[in-house]
Amino acid sequence: MSRVLALEVSDVRFPTSRELDGSDAMNPDPDYSAAYVVLRTDDGPDGHGFVFTIGRGNDVQCAAISLLAPYVVGRDVEQLCANLGGLSRELVSDSQLRWLGPEKGVMHMAVGAVINAAWDLAAKRAGLPVWRLLASLSPEEIVDLVDFRYLTDALTREEALAILRAAEPGRARRLAELEADGYPGYTTSPGWLGYDDAKLARLATEAVADGFDLIKLKVGASVEDDVRRLRVARETVGPDVRIAIDANQRWSVDEAVPWLRRLREFSPWWIEEPTSPDDILGHAAIRAGAAPIRVATGEHVQNRVIFKQLLQAGAVDVVQIDATRVGGVNENVAILLLAAKFGVPVCPHAGGVGLCELVQHLSMFDFVAVSGSLEGRAIEYVDHLHEHFVTPVRIERGRYRVPVDPGSGAEMHADSRRRFAYPDGEVWRAEG
Amino acid sequence: MSRVLALEVSDVRFPTSRELDGSDAMNPDPDYSAAYVVLRTDDGPDGHGFVFTIGRGNDVQCAAISLLAPYVVGRDVEQLCANLGGLSRELVSDSQLRWLGPEKGVMHMAVGAVINAAWDLAAKRAGLPVWRLLASLSPEEIVDLVDFRYLTDALTREEALAILRAAEPGRARRLAELEADGYPGYTTSPGWLGYDDAKLARLATEAVADGFDLIKLKVGASVEDDVRRLRVARETVGPDVRIAIDANQRWSVDEAVPWLRRLREFSPWWIEEPTSPDDILGHAAIRAGAAPIRVATGEHVQNRVIFKQLLQAGAVDVVQIDATRVGGVNENVAILLLAAKFGVPVCPHAGGVGLCELVQHLSMFDFVAVSGSLEGRAIEYVDHLHEHFVTPVRIERGRYRVPVDPGSGAEMHADSRRRFAYPDGEVWRAEG
Numbered sequence: 001m002s003r004v005l006a007l008e009v010s011d012v013r014f015p016t017s018r019e020l021d022g023s024d025a026m027n028p029d030p031d032y033s034a035a036y037v038v039l040r041t042d043d044g045p046d047g048h049g050f051v052f053t054i055g056r057g058n059d060v061q062c063a064a065i066s067l068l069a070p071y072v073v074g075r076d077v078e079q080l081c082a083n084l085g086g087l088s089r090e091l092v093s094d095s096q097l098r099w100l101g102p103e104k105g106v107m108h109m110a111v112g113a114v115i116n117a118a119w120d121l122a123a124k125r126a127g128l129p130v131w132r133l134l135a136s137l138s139p140e141e142i143v144d145l146v147d148f149r150y151l152t153d154a155l156t157r158e159e160a161l162a163i164l165r166a167a168e169p170g171r172a173r174r175l176a177e178l179e180a181d182g183y184p185g186y187t188t189s190p191g192w193l194g195y196d197d198a199k200l201a202r203l204a205t206e207a208v209a210d211g212f213d214l215i216k217l218k219v220g221a222s223v224e225d226d227v228r229r230l231r232v233a234r235e236t237v238g239p240d241v242r243i244a245i246d247a248n249q250r251w252s253v254d255e256a257v258p259w260l261r262r263l264r265e266f267s268p269w270w271i272e273e274p275t276s277p278d279d280i281l282g283h284a285a286i287r288a289g290a291a292p293i294r295v296a297t298g299e300h301v302q303n304r305v306i307f308k309q310l311l312q313a314g315a316v317d318v319v320q321i322d323a324t325r326v327g328g329v330n331e332n333v334a335i336l337l338l339a340a341k342f343g344v345p346v347c348p349h350a351g352g353v354g355l356c357e358l359v360q361h362l363s364m365f366d367f368v369a370v371s372g373s374l375e376g377r378a379i380e381y382v383d384h385l386h387e388h389f390v391t392p393v394r395i396e397r398g399r400y401r402v403p404v405d406p407g408s409g410a411e412m413h414a415d416s417r418r419r420f421a422y423p424d425g426e427v428w429r430a431e432g
Numbered sequence: 433m434s435r436v437l438a439l440e441v442s443d444v445r446f447p448t449s450r451e452l453d454g455s456d457a458m459n460p461d462p463d464y465s466a467a468y469v470v471l472r473t474d475d476g477p478d479g480h481g482f483v484f485t486i487g488r489g490n491d492v493q494c495a496a497i498s499l500l501a502p503y504v505v506g507r508d509v510e511q512l513c514a515n516l517g518g519l520s521r522e523l524v525s526d527s528q529l530r531w532l533g534p535e536k537g538v539m540h541m542a543v544g545a546v547i548n549a550a551w552d553l554a555a556k557r558a559g560l561p562v563w564r565l566l567a568s569l570s571p572e573e574i575v576d577l578v579d580f581r582y583l584t585d586a587l588t589r590e591e592a593l594a595i596l597r598a599a600e601p602g603r604a605r606r607l608a609e610l611e612a613d614g615y616p617g618y619t620t621s622p623g624w625l626g627y628d629d630a631k632l633a634r635l636a637t638e639a640v641a642d643g644f645d646l647i648k649l650k651v652g653a654s655v656e657d658d659v660r661r662l663r664v665a666r667e668t669v670g671p672d673v674r675i676a677i678d679a680n681q682r683w684s685v686d687e688a689v690p691w692l693r694r695l696r697e698f699s700p701w702w703i704e705e706p707t708s709p710d711d712i713l714g715h716a717a718i719r720a721g722a723a724p725i726r727v728a729t730g731e732h733v734q735n736r737v738i739f740k741q742l743l744q745a746g747a748v749d750v751v752q753i754d755a756t757r758v759g760g761v762n763e764n765v766a767i768l769l770l771a772a773k774f775g776v777p778v779c780p781h782a783g784g785v786g787l788c789e790l791v792q793h794l795s796m797f798d799f800v801a802v803s804g805s806l807e808g809r810a811i812e813y814v815d816h817l818h819e820h821f822v823t824p825v826r827i828e829r830g831r832y833r834v835p836v837d838p839g840s841g842a843e844m845h846a847d848s849r850r851r852f853a854y855p856d857g858e859v860w861r862a863e864g
Contacts, residue, residue, distance in 0.1 A: 027527045056528040057539060060495045064538070067489055095459045096488035102681070102709070102732060105537015106496070107489060150708040153685035153717065249534070253585035276582040277534070278737040280712060281744050285585065300534060305710040312713050 002043040002077040007069040007114070009062045010036045012412070013055060013422040014353065014385060024193050024218040026248040031055035032385060034353045035062045035110075036417060039117045041077050047121025048411040051109040051324045052352040058422065064110035067097060072114065081122035085145040088115050088330035092147065104302035108327055115328030116358070120408035129403040130329065131361035135171065135368040139164035142369070146334045147304075154308045160337045167372045174368045182399035183364055184214075184374060185381040186244070188351060190233070191217035197232045204236045211398030214242040214269060214378055220250035223259050230266040239267075246272035249300070253282040257289035270294040270318050277301050283315035296320055299349035303327065304334045311342040318376070322349045323358035329408075332362050340371045351382030356393045357409030360400050388416035434475040434509040439501040439546070441494045442468045444844065445487060445854040446785065446817060456625050456650040458680040462486035464817060466785045467493035467542075468849060471549045473509050479553025480843040481545040483756045484784040489538075490854065496542035499529060504546065513554035517577040520547050520762035524579060536734035540759055547760030548790065552840035561835040562761065563793035567603065567800040571596035574801070578766045579736075586740045592769045599804045606800045614831035615796055616646075616806060617813040618676070620783060622665070623649035629664045636668045643830030646674040646701060646810055652682035655691050662698040674701035681705045681732070685714040689721035702728040702750050709733050715747035728752055731781035735759065736766045743774040750808070754781045755790035761840075764794050772803045783814035788825045789841030792832050820848035 017029035035058050039047035051061050071091055072080065080087060091111040092103060100107040123130045134142070143160045187210075190203035200217075207215050217233055219226040226245075233243055245268045251259060256274040271293050275282045277300035287295040298320030301307055310316045319339045321332050339346045346366055348359040356379070363379050371377075379400055386392035390411040394401040403409055419425050449461040467490050471479035483493050503523055504512065512519060523543040524535060532539040555562045566574070575592045619642075622635035632649075639647050649665055651658040658677075665675055677700045683691060688706040703725050707714045709732035719727040730752030733739055742748045751771045753764050771778050778798055780791040788811070795811050803809075811832055818824035822843040826833040835841055851857050 027531070030528065030531075054528050054531045056526065057496070057499055057532045060492060060499060060538065061532065063492045063495050064489070067492060094488065096462065096486050099459070099462075099486045100489045100493065100538050100541075101536075104533075104710070104734060106492065106532050106539060107537060109532075148684070150684055150711060150714070152687075153714060252580070252582055255584075276737045278536070278735065279582060279741065281741045282582070282585060282737075302536060303710065305708045305714075309711065309713045 002041050004039050004072045004075050004077060004080065005042050006040040007066065007073055008038045008040055009065050010417055011058050011062050011422045012036050012417050012420050013058055013428070014420055015427065017055070024246065024248040026250055027054060032353045033058040033422070034412070035065055035113065036412065037065050037113050037117050039072055039121055041121070044077070045121060045124035047117040047124070049113040049115070049117030049120060049408070050354065050410060051113045052355055061106055061109065064106045065113050068110060068114045072118070077121065077125070080118060081125055084115070084118055084122060085330060087118055088145070088327060089147055091115065092327055103305070103327065108303065109324060112324055112326055112328040112331070115330055116323070116408060116410060119329045120410050123408055124406045127406050129361060129405060130408045131364040131368070131403065134333070134361070134365040135175065139168065142333065145330045146337065147330070150305045151308055151334065151338070154312055155338050155341050159341060163337060163340050164369060167369055170372055171368050174372060178364055178367060178402050182396065182401045183360065183367065184378040185212065185395055185398055185400050186214035186216060186378040187212045187381050188216040188246075189383055190215055191246070193218045193221060197229065200229060201232055201236045204233050208237050208241055213240070213398065214244060216244040216246055216272070216380070218248065219245045219263070220247035223262050226263060230263055230268070234266045242269035243267070244269040244272060244296070247274050249273045249276055251275050253279065253285050256286045260286070260290035260293055264290070264293060268293055270296040272296040272320065273300070278306065280306065280309045280313050280315050283310060284313045287315060287317070294318060296347065298322065299325065301325065304331050304338065307335045308338055311338055311344060316344060319344050319346045320349045321346055321359065321362060323355055323362065329362070336362065336366045336370045345373070345376040346371070347377055348379050350380040351384060353385050354389055354410060354412065356381055356386070357389050357391070360393060360403060361408060364402060388412050434473050436471050436504045436507050436509060436512065437474050438472040439498065439505055440470040440472055441497050442849055443490050443494050443854045444468050444849050444852050445490055445860070446852055447859065449487070456678065456680040458682060459486060464785045465490040465854070466844065467497055467545065468844065469497050469545050469549050471504055471553055473553070476509070477553060477556035479549040479556070480840070481547070481549030481552060482786065482842060483541040483545045484787055493538055493541065496538045497545050500542060500546045504550070509553065509557070512550060513557055516547070516550055516554060517762060519550055520577070520759060521579055523547065524759055535737070535759065540735065541756060544756055544758055544760035544763070547762055548755070548840060548842060551761045552842050555840055556838045559838050561793060561837060562840045563796040563800070563835065566765070566793070566797040567607065571600065574765065577762045578769065579762070582737045583740055583766065583770070586744055587770050587773050591773060595769060595772050596801060599801055602804055603800050606804060610796055610799060610834050614828065614833045615792065615799065616810040617644065617827055617830055617832050618646035618648060618810040619644045619813050620648040621815055622647055623678070625650045625653060629661065632661060633664055633668045636665050640669050640673055643828075645672070645830065646676060648676040648678055648704070648812070650680065651677045651695070652679035655694055658695060662695055662700070666698045675699070676701040676704060676728070678704035679706050681708055683707050685711065685717050688718045692718070692722035692725055696722070696725060700725055702726040704728040704752065705732070710738065712738065712741045712745050712747050715742060716745045719747060719749070726750060728779065730754065731757060733757070736763050736770065739767045740770055743770055743776060748776065751776050751778045752781045753778055753791065753794060755787055755794065761794070768794065768798045768802045777805070777808040778803070779809055780811050782812040783816060785817055786821055786842060786844065788813055788818070789821050789823070792825060792835060793840060796834060820844050
């Protein structure tokens with residue numbers, strides 16, 4: 001019998017603000033970071049997970065994760081892995097910790113990291129990548145993962161079961177299709193605000209040459225700059241490559257609409273995060289005012305309750321899940337089911353530290369067992385920091401190859417965790 | 433010239449879970465706590481503030497507050513106090529820390545505590561209680577306190593100015609009225625779920641004898657129990673005393689409606705927190721389905737963006753601000769202005785640790801300078817832990833007397849902070 005011996009937390013930060021990679025209208029100087037957690041066991045594999053942050057506060061995020069140790073330390077690993085729905089409900093229901101959210105921000109992301117680490121552990125023990133483990137579950141087992149509290153006015157357990165059962169017959173075919181062709185990706189690499197026009201054009205050309213047919217540009221600091229940069233991008237890639245744009249929450253609702261109308265001539269594929277991620281009614285108003293530009297959001301959406309409403313209100317054309325913002329795999333399964341119910345495609349947020357490695361599992365599970373569709377779907381890809389991961393993503397001709405190694409993809413090389421440990425790792429000591 | 437020497441944080445917890453005071457359907461065993469902050473100055477008064485939590489995680493909340501030290505330590509006190517709108521915008525705009533929310537949960541409450549401490553400092557230096565300081569500002573100075581980002585589709589700076597200017601002529605008269613008669617309160621003391629029927633009836637009788645004409649009962653764990661307890665309460669107080677009920681987020685939307693229809697015969701004055709505080713559309717649906725029961729929420733509403741939408745959607749009849757959940761006095765001023773724009777009364781959440789002491793200033797300011805009305809308004813009152821505060825609230829005949837001492841009311845006795853310090857104060861050492 002194997003037990004969880006310890007919940008170990010480490011503060012890992014990459015000094016990315018030295019370059020302007022990752023710069024956008026709201027985040028000028030991020031140091032991409034991970035509040036990293038290991039569920040250490042006394043026998044067999046450990047479970048790895050993390051919260052992605054952009055620097056300051058990563059220590060507080062680590063402290064929040066540590067608070068959850070009593071829920072896992074000492075527990076039987078097999079029982080823990082056999083009831084990940086139960087673990088999720090326990091962690092979300094700690095009444096004292098719940099007060100710090102509820103189900104949002106630092107405390108909720110901490111819950112997500114621990115749940116994701118438990119999934120990594122369960123998948124490694126099963127000898128499967130997480131997406132394959134998820135896709136091996138029955139519809140009943142899948143709905144048992146989901147906390148339907150606050151969802152049932154939009155999605156009941158029975159409705160979720162019906163969605164999953166409808167997708168069952170095609171599972172094997174879609175799984176084979178994924179293994180053969182991979183899952184579509186799109187790239188943000190050309191579009192950071194800190195890049196000049198020449199670099200933008202060069203990187204856009206490279207992206208298309210690499211096989212991507214969807215690229216993304218940051219916008220929102222200056223409308224004149226946005227017009228110029230979108231023109232450069234459109235002239236570079238031609239009419240057939242899709243260009244999404246991303247304002248990173250820069251605008252109020254009434255600023256967004258006229259700004260977007262200025263950009264419509266370049267046929268943006270979607271506008272991402274036009275305003276506060278909390279503003280359901282605002283996204284609906286922007287969608288109406290800026291049509292036909294499609295509206296996307298989600299990387300900062302705090303939980304399933306906000307996603308539910310974005311869908312109920314017809315506020316979004318694209319749901320952008322994030323692997324470490326909400327309560328882990330379980331809450332993301334709920335969000336995939338909600339999106340399927342409303343017929344809205346999911347195009348995950350990625351990049352950061354290890355978000356590509358994690359979120360690909362959710363999209364591939366979605367294709368095999370939930371939505372059954374690739375239409376209008378793509379996973380964000382940023383070619384950044386993958387070398388720190390034990391099983392980095394593999395991209396070929398703009399598509400994610402299926403992960404084949406057991407686990408969630410979260411495991412970072414021990415050497416990277418040591419060197420980039422904050423503030424005492426060698427990289428930061430050299431900085432100081 | 434005075435400077436801020438240090439931002440000092442302490443973890444203060446009261447072992448309230450030993451009693452069942454504060455028990456409700458979601459929070460069975462709270463240890464009422466404060467993540468307490470002092471802005472220490474080298475000359476003149478210090479500034480005090482805190483975040484109210486219910487126990488575990490108070491240390492993480494303290495750590496989040498500490499992250500904000502660079503924004504205040506070393507600064508000129510006079511300049512800081514002269515531009516509290518600027519301080520608020522700076523704290524909310526730290527891009528790395530903002531990632532941890534944005535503007536929600538642990539990090540946003542930390543921002544609120546520091547802003548509130550700066551208000552305490554400013555008011556003490558001015559020799560005024562916060563409500564009087566606020567009510568002495570011109571409409572232009574008041575709108576300068578507000579961050580209108582994400583609000584302008586519902587409330588512009590010009591509309592806020594118009595509301596404040598319309599209220600200007602009556603300020604002196606209403607101020608005199610408040611000083612003579614105080615501000616209405618209501619009490620939750622009889623209604624905790626942990627109390628048996630006899631204790632409920634005894635405390636309800638006492639509340640009415642004490643002058644309260646509005647009491648509140650916790651509901652949501654069992655509909656049969658709720659029917660019985662509401663019957664006991666209604667028979668005890670008669671038809672003329674209002675009874676509000678509070679479900680503390682226990683229900684999904686489709687559970688709430690039939691449950692509330694069972695309780696309609698007792699004419700509840702409002703249903704508070706029927707579901708997730710994030711569920712704007714859910715509150716609107718419950719309001720429609722359970723009419724004529726009025727809907728109230730807010731103590732867990734994370735920021736002005738959610739309040740804006742609750743008002744835009746016609747989802748609430750009562751806005752319940754909380755002094756330490758959002759980004760401090762500044763964001764609460766924004767919320768008071770939003771409520772005034774939509775003509776919805778504000779009845780603050782209080783109780784906890786020191787929430788009565790803090791929030792009374794906001795309601796009194798609202799009456800003098802914003803809404804100009806007491807109609808349908810009352811501040812929650814719980815007779816609990818006031819003895820730990822240097823300037824505790826004063827209640828007479830069910831009404832809050834105006835605070836007269838300089839400051840925000842946040843300052844806790846140094847001796848209380850020492851004795852209840854967690855985990856090393858004498859109270860907790862005795863526990864261990």
